[in-house]
Amino acid sequence: MAVLEAQEVTAGYGDAVIVERISVKVEAGEIVAVVGPNGSGKSTFLKSLLGLVRRFCGRILFEGRDITAFPAWRIARAGIGYVPQVNNVFPNLSVVENLQMGAYFRQDKGGIQADCSEILEMFPELKRRSRFRAETLSGGERQLLAIGRALMGRPQVLLLDEPLAFLSPKTAALILRQLAAIKERGIGLLLVEQKTFLALEAADYGYLLSEGRCLMEGRGSALLADASLRERFLGLRKEV
Amino acid sequence: MGEFAQILLNAAITGSIYLLAGTGLTLTYGLLRFPNFAYAEFITFGGYIGYLLLQKPDGSLPLAVAAAFFATGLLSLFSHLLCFRPLVNRRASLIPLMVASIGLGYIIRYSIGEMWSWAALSYQPVWQAFDLGPVRVTALWLYLIGAALFTGIGLHLLLTRTKTGKAIRAIAGNPDLALVSGINRDRITFFTCFLGAGFAGVAGVFRAADTQLSPVLGWDILLPIFAVVILGGIGSFYGLIMAAFLLGLAENFGVILLQAVGLSTEYRMAIAFLVLILVLIFRPKGLAG
Ligand SMILES: Nc1ncnc2c1ncn2[C@@H]1O[C@H](COP(=O)(O)OP(=O)(O)OP(=O)(O)O)[C@@H](O)[C@H]1O
Numbered sequence: 460m461a462v463l464e465a466q467e468v469t470a471g472y473g474d475a476v477i478v479e480r481i482s483v484k485v486e487a488g489e490i491v492a493v494v495g496p497n498g499s500g501k502s503t504f505l506k507s508l509l510g511l512v513r514r515f516c517g518r519i520l521f522e523g524r525d526i527t528a529f530p531a532w533r534i535a536r537a538g539i540g541y542v543p544q545v546n547n548v549f550p551n552l553s554v555v556e557n558l559q560m561g562a563y564f565r566q567d568k569g570g571i572q573a574d575c576s577e578i579l580e581m582f583p584e585l586k587r588r589s590r591f592r593a594e595t596l597s598g599g600e601r602q603l604l605a606i607g608r609a610l611m612g613r614p615q616v617l618l619l620d621e622p623l624a625f626l627s628p629k630t631a632a633l634i635l636r637q638l639a640a641i642k643e644r645g646i647g648l649l650l651v652e653q654k655t656f657l658a659l660e661a662a663d664y665g666y667l668l669s670e671g672r673c674l675m676e677g678r679g680s681a682l683l684a685d686a687s688l689r690e691r692f693l694g695l696r697k698e699v
Numbered sequence: 700m701g702e703f704a705q706i707l708l709n710a711a712i713t714g715s716i717y718l719l720a721g722t723g724l725t726l727t728y729g730l731l732r733f734p735n736f737a738y739a740e741f742i743t744f745g746g747y748i749g750y751l752l753l754q755k756p757d758g759s760l761p762l763a764v765a766a767a768f769f770a771t772g773l774l775s776l777f778s779h780l781l782c783f784r785p786l787v788n789r790r791a792s793l794i795p796l797m798v799a800s801i802g803l804g805y806i807i808r809y810s811i812g813e814m815w816s817w818a819a820l821s822y823q824p825v826w827q828a829f830d831l832g833p834v835r836v837t838a839l840w841l842y843l844i845g846a847a848l849f850t851g852i853g854l855h856l857l858l859t860r861t862k863t864g865k866a867i868r869a870i871a872g873n874p875d876l877a878l879v880s881g882i883n884r885d886r887i888t889f890f891t892c893f894l895g896a897g898f899a900g901v902a903g904v905f906r907a908a909d910t911q912l913s914p915v916l917g918w919d920i921l922l923p924i925f926a927v928v929i930l931g932g933i934g935s936f937y938g939l940i941m942a943a944f945l946l947g948l949a950e951n952f953g954v955i956l957l958q959a960v961g962l963s964t965e966y967r968m969a970i971a972f973l974v975l976i977l978v979l980i981f982r983p984k985g986l987a988g
């Protein structure tokens with residue numbers, strides 16, 4: 460059974476439909492990439508899974524359970540973590556408080572403490588600044604903090620909206636390694652990425668969105684190999 | 700020397716009222732993003748609840764304060780559920796929410812006036828002044844300063860040490876991220892509406908006991924309270940504390956100044972706004988901004 464499944468989801472803002480009839484499946488321990496040009500509706504689609512934008516139709520299943528009607532905070536508590544593309548931290552809270560908020564609904568004080576130290580060990584940049592307000596962090600550091608905050612909720616599936624944006628190649632590599640480690644723990648990952656090549660290479664399965672519709676889906680390597688896709692959307696030449 | 704100490708004490712008294720009255724306004728602004736003008740009537744309502752309790756033979760100030768806190772908190776909770784929350788859920792923007800709060804305030808104010816009386820009432824007993832070191836005080840003022848200290852320290856601890864308090868700050872900083880972190884925004888908002896208005900009700904009791912009780916009790920001091928809230932950087936609790944006492948000082952020194960130059964002390968109110976405008980020219984986002 461898929462840990463997260465979107466069935467024919469149509470969503471948008473106000474009366475405007477932005478994404479139409481998108482179906483996506485994420486299995487436990489799998490990285491699924493959603494790629495597509497700017498404005499194709501990738502972020503809107505992720506938000507529709509979280510109950511942050513208006514959904515017109517479609518169903519969302521978490522571990523087989525229908526969570527379509529859940530408010531956003533209950534979706535989070537069910538076990539869906541989210542790293543937004545923008546506004547991804549609590550600017551007025553310290554780094555440690557940001558992490559604590561990620562574990563807001565957990566009751567195991569000891570476990571929270573342990574996870575918090577583990578994440579600070581994982582990202583030394585954050586550890587150095589643990590008492591600073593998040594608004595003083597750089598874009599890359601915020602990205603790390605956002606990922607850490609999402610992990611604090613011990614999600615079964617993690618939705619990441621362009622986690623590699625703002626990151627130096629070195630930090631991006633670190634994040635990709637961390638994502639691989641998260642995947643090893645059996646957590647499903649749904650990854651929206653601008654860096655299409657990196658994302659599809661890391662992914663087990665991929666979906667290509669364009670103008671709010673799913674144009675193509677398939678194994679990450681298969682999508683990468685598709686010649687027309689490479690030229691039209693990835694901007695890659697054949698010989699690359 | 701004694702006169703100077705007396706002015707400082709008066710500043711602390713003024714500042715304490717502002718702090719108690721402005722706390723809810725600034726905290727709920729952080730969550731709901733509109734200035735709730737009905738706070739004027741929350742203050743008034745608290746004053747009347749206090750009056751009810753203090754008229755009884757066995758009435759005591761702490762009891763009146765506690766009752767005003769709970770009753771005003773409930774009034775605010777009802778007004779949130781019946782008026783503001785439906786508007787917020789329909790994504791009403793700042794102006795409609797603000798106008799709704801002014802309308803709700805009118806309803807409460809006129810209900811109090813019609814059902815009770817429009818005439819000014821006085822709290823009994825009258826508080827006797829006595830000498831405490833260099834200054835003359837009443838027990839009421841000491842209670843008031845104590846209540847403000849309690850509120851300031853208590854809220855500081857709440858906001859920095861407890862999960863609920865951190866959630867209040869988290870929602871103010873990034874409401875959507877709070878939701879996807881599993882924070883039940885509604886519950887936190889209910890709690891904050893209750894708590895904030897409770898303090899405003901307490902401010903009403905002290906204000907009424909120190910002056911007179913009437914349906915315009917809160918309305919009359921709403922503008923300087925807004926000045927304090929804006930001066931502190933609306934939404935910022937620590938800015939509010941600073942601003943409350945800064946304006947308290949400015950007003951009480953200003954009164955002396957007005958008398959010295961032979962102007963009416965009726966200008967007292969204007970001093971708050973003079974300070975507000977001066978500070979905002981140099982710090983447009985307020986003291987905390
Ligand atoms: N809050 C909003 N209200 C109305 N329309 C919006 C809103 N946010 C996004 N849109 C519209 O939805 C469309 C898809 O935007 P979305 O952010 O989902 O694209 P994206 O694929 O994530 O793009 P990018 O790669 O640049 O992040 C765009 O045309 C955008 O104008």
Ligand SMILES: [Mg+2]
Pocket residue numbers: 501502503544620
């Ligand atoms: Mg996007």
